[in-house]
Amino acid sequence: MLTSLDFWPHSGPRVTLAPFSEGDVDEAWAYRRLPEVTTWTGTWIASRDAWEGFARTRLVGQGLAVRAAGVLVGDAKLAVADGWGQGGSDPAAVARCEAEVGWTIDPRFAGRGLGTELGEELLRIAFVHAGVRRVTASAFADNAPSIRIMEKLGMRREALTVSASFHAARGWIDGVDYAILADEWRARSHSGSGDVSRETSRDA
Numbered sequence: 001m002l003t004s005l006d007f008w009p010h011s012g013p014r015v016t017l018a019p020f021s022e023g024d025v026d027e028a029w030a031y032r033r034l035p036e037v038t039t040w041t042g043t044w045i046a047s048r049d050a051w052e053g054f055a056r057t058r059l060v061g062q063g064l065a066v067r068a069a070g071v072l073v074g075d076a077k078l079a080v081a082d083g084w085g086q087g088g089s090d091p092a093a094v095a096r097c098e099a100e101v102g103w104t105i106d107p108r109f110a111g112r113g114l115g116t117e118l119g120e121e122l123l124r125i126a127f128v129h130a131g132v133r134r135v136t137a138s139a140f141a142d143n144a145p146s147i148r149i150m151e152k153l154g155m156r157r158e159a160l161t162v163s164a165s166f167h168a169a170r171g172w173i174d175g176v177d178y179a180i181l182a183d184e185w186r187a188r189s190h191s192g193s194g195d196v197s198r199e200t201s202r203d204a
Ligand SMILES: CC(C)(COP(=O)(O)OP(=O)(O)OC[C@H]1O[C@@H](n2cnc3c(N)ncnc32)[C@H](O)[C@@H]1OP(=O)(O)O)[C@@H](O)C(=O)NCCC(=O)NCCS
Pocket: 036, 037, 040, 041, 042, 102, 103, 104, 105, 106, 109, 110, 111, 112, 113, 114, 115, 116, 117, 138, 139, 140, 143, 144, 145, 146, 148, 149
């Protein structure tokens, strides 16, 4: 994630993203506890204790809180990491060149395009501000709304991972991996499928 406090908050047309803080833990439990959320997230949250443990180790200081009109409507992941390959020959080539994104929207606010807008802003932050060359996202293979967001963002399905994703209630089920390259994102944005007018230089 971008750690500079100067960077945040980041605002899209409706959503504002800022580092997930200790103060968000209780508020987010209102939607993170719901079965229609826990059944799709990559981490199984079975109790309030499990939520607090996950939130404090994986979200506070690492994740993002998502607000619309000042109300917490969800949370997000933007994890910058090294790329895969023979970085030993040129460590700079693979250093922090990829980002994995993820999203959760409170069901009370779902179906209004906020998840799609959140995804658009995550790609913008990753490509424009973090300067990565590739963004990835993954989901259980039957998570239709999340996959729809990936496809609306112009991400490419690169893998159907057969019986490779463990679900707490359903066992081993299929997953999908999506990705988009910076050049593809810029071409898509300049072609009118997105908006690059808010681009600035890398400032991660
Ligand atoms: C996935 C999630 C973020 C979507 O948020 P949202 O704010 O409702 O998203 P949007 O309103 O932008 O809608 C996304 C798209 O999914 C579509 N969609 C919704 N339900 C669908 C379904 N059952 N089947 C197919 N498409 C569906 C919407 O119609 C929309 O596409 P459209 O614009 O072409 O009509 C939200 O439902 C969520 O947090 N789910 C639980 C947690 C989760 O799944 N996180 C992702 C883990 S990978």
